[in-house]
Each structure stands twice: as C-alpha cells, then as structure tokens.
Amino acid sequence: MDPHSLKRLNSARAARRAVALVTEMDSGRDRVVEEGDLVAGDLGEALAKAFRTGKSGMVEIEGGEFFINVHLPPPRLVVIGAVHISQAMAPMARLAGYDIEIIDPRTAFATPERFEGFRLDAEWPETVLRDRPLDRYCALCAITHDPKIDDFPLKAALAAECFYVGALGSRKTHGKRVERLLAEGLTQQQIDRIAAPIGLDIGASSPAEIAVAILAQVIEAFRKREIAGGSVSG
Amino acid sequence: MPEQFSDDPLKVAEEWMDEGRAVAVATVVETWGSAPRPVGSHLVIDGDSNFEGSVSGGCVEGAVIADALDVIETGEPKMLEFGVADETAWRVGLSCGGRIRVYVERLG
Numbered sequence: 430m431d432p433h434s435l436k437r438l439n440s441a442r443a444a445r446r447a448v449a450l451v452t453e454m455d456s457g458r459d460r461v462v463e464e465g466d467l468v469a470g471d472l473g474e475a476l477a478k479a480f481r482t483g484k485s486g487m488v489e490i491e492g493g494e495f496f497i498n499v500h501l502p503p504p505r506l507v508v509i510g511a512v513h514i515s516q517a518m519a520p521m522a523r524l525a526g527y528d529i530e531i532i533d534p535r536t537a538f539a540t541p542e543r544f545e546g547f548r549l550d551a552e553w554p555e556t557v558l559r560d561r562p563l564d565r566y567c568a569l570c571a572i573t574h575d576p577k578i579d580d581f582p583l584k585a586a587l588a589a590e591c592f593y594v595g596a597l598g599s600r601k602t603h604g605k606r607v608e609r610l611l612a613e614g615l616t617q618q619q620i621d622r623i624a625a626p627i628g629l630d631i632g633a634s635s636p637a638e639i640a641v642a643i644l645a646q647v648i649e650a651f652r653k654r655e656i657a658g659g660s661v662s663g
Numbered sequence: 664m665p666e667q668f669s670d671d672p673l674k675v676a677e678e679w680m681d682e683g684r685a686v687a688v689a690t691v692v693e694t695w696g697s698a699p700r701p702v703g704s705h706l707v708i709d710g711d712s713n714f715e716g717s718v719s720g721g722c723v724e725g726a727v728i729a730d731a732l733d734v735i736e737t738g739e740p741k742m743l744e745f746g747v748a749d750e751t752a753w754r755v756g757l758s759c760g761g762r763i764r765v766y767v768e769r770l771g
C-alpha cells in the first residue's frame with residue numbers, strides 16, 4: 430500500500446467523507462477515490478455502486494482485477510433533547526452501532542448522571558452544530574417539543590441533507606412547525622422530509638417504546654437511503 | 664467516533680509508519696460462506712509481530728501474521744486463501760464453514 434494513499438484515506442475518514450481505496454491486483458498499485466471524484470468507464474461505475482451500497486469487493490475490468498475497499502462514515506445520531514426518550518435511545522442506538530450524542534441547553538435535563546457514558550452537550554444546538562456540523566451520514570431527532578430549541582437543528586439537518594430528520598409532536602404541533610418553517614423560507618419539499626410524528630407507527634406508548642420506534646425508523650432510513658446517482662455527488 | 668477510530672487498524676498502521684516501523688497490511692478481499700469478518704476488514708502487522716485488527720474471528724490470524732513477516736522482509740505481496748476445503752485451513756481452525764482470501768502487502 431502506498432503511504433500517501435494511507436494518509437489520504439485516513440484523513441478523509443477522519444473528516445467523515447466517503448472514500449475508497451482502489452488496488453490494481455496485478456501491479457499492487459493503489460489510489461484513493463473520494464465520493465464525487467470523477468472516474469471514467471467501468472471502474473467509475475463500479476465505484477459509484479460501491480459508494481451507494483457501502484460494499485467492498487473485487488471487480489474485474491477489461492481483464493484486470495481491482496479491489497475496491499470503500500469506507501463510508503459511521504452513521505451519527507444527533508438527538509436534540511435530554512429527555513426520557515433519549516435516555517432509552519442512547520444504549521439502544523449504541524447496540525445498533527450508531528454514534529449517539531445528545532444536545533439540550535436546559536441544564537436541568539442535560540445532566541451527566543442521566544447520560545453516563547454518552548456524549549452530552551448542555552448547550553444550544555446552534556453552538557454545538559457550528560463546531561461539529563451535520564452531514565449526509567447524520568440522523569437528527571428533535572424531541573424537546575420546544576420550537577426555540579428544535580427549529581434551528583431541524584433547518585440545519587435539512588440543509589445538510591441528513592439521511593434522517595425526525596421531529597416529535599402531534600400532527601397539530603407539526604402543523605404549526607410547518608407554518609413556521611415555511612415562513613422562514615424553507616420549501617414544502619424540504620419540510621416533507623421531516624418524519625413527523627416521529628417514529629414508526631407501532632403504537633409505541635412508553636418512552637422506551639417510542640425510542641424503539643424512532644431508532645427503527647432511523648435504521649430504515651439509512652438502509653434504504655437514496656444516494657446521489659452516478660459517480661458524481663456532493 | 665473518535666474513540667472507535669483510535670484503535671482502528673488503518674490509523675494504527677499510519678502511526679506505526681510515522682514511528683518508522685515496518686508495516687504490513689492484510690485485507691479480506693473475498694469471502695464465501697459464513698466468513699467471520701466482512702470483505703474489507705484489515706489486520707495490520709509490524710516487523711515485531713505486533714498486530715491490530717482482524718481478518719477472521721481469531722482463526723487464521725496466526726498464519727496471516729507469519730506470512731506478513733515474509734511480506735515485510737521481501738516486499739512481495741501475497742494472496743492467502745483459507746477455507747474448509749483446504750487441510751491447512753482446518754489446521755488453522757477456520758471451522759465455521761467459510762472460506763476467505765486475504766491480500767497481504769507491505770506498506771510503502
């Protein structure tokens with residue numbers, strides 16, 4: 430493996446960019462390709478497929494064997510609201526392989542004791558998300574019920590094209606939310622991406638059951654997500 | 664994520680390389696049947712047999728490390744195959760019914 434390839438690969442992975450190492454098996458030569466880089470021909474198509482599916486594998490192109498090792502960023506789950514639902518969600522999400530973090534500026538809720546061992550920011554989402562922006566490999570769940578806290582991260586998640594955006598609240602609450610977001614210039618098409626009421630409709634009632642319903646919907650959104658077509662995407 | 668990344672084999676490979684250690688990278692490139700680690704999994708090995716990561720559930724690591732030391736020595740990459748159809752594979756204990764191909768190459 431080329432040392433420069435390794436460095437490029439690791440820095441793209443650290444920055445949460447989708448990246449692949451392509452090794453030509455005959456020569457042992459390798460190169461790094463990031464999602465969105467233009468690669469012509471059959472190799473380009475094979476790479477686009479690898480970025481879509483996240484699956485690595487051997488491909489044969491014009492008699493030559495290539496190994497494509499694709500690295501997609503681990504999905505990150507950002508929950509706005511240090512409430513009972515997020516307390517139940519945190520260990521479940523970790524079991525399912527998600528990096529979960531909780532943001533809530535209300536210090537009465539966001540206490541380390543309630544979220545021991547999990548990343549917790551007792552700050553405004555505006556502050557936290559400025560330092561660590563959302564991306565397409567993030568899911569955002571806004572569950573404080575408070576527009577002052579929820580609205581900004583919802584807008585940020587839609588702008589960042591998070592693979593999942595969900596908001597807690599009844600249909601009536603969501604109706605008001607839609608009005609506010611429209612007034613702020615978001616399009617109906619953008620707003621339609623918000624899962625509201627949040628979670629799969631499994632009749633969940635307790636906070637833990639609602640956590641299951643939300644997490645299941647997040648997983649569904651990730652596993653069935655659409656990735657920008659072709660070998661070009663942003 | 665940073666916690667997981669710190670013992671990530673490719674990250675470790677980079678750290679070892681920066682320390683001037685000789686490093687080999689082993690990668691699962693193909694699997695058949697119930698292979699324990701998916702295609703793309705890495706095991707990195709240094710010249711003193713230190714290693715990080717895995718290419719199987721611990722079944723063939725010993726054999727891969729031995730070959731990795733050769734690869735570090737010669738610089739020639741190797742393609743290794745382990746499986747139930749192969750007597751050697753039974754000996755190294757890949758008894759889970761799978762078959763894997765592992766590409767071992769020197770870093771740099």
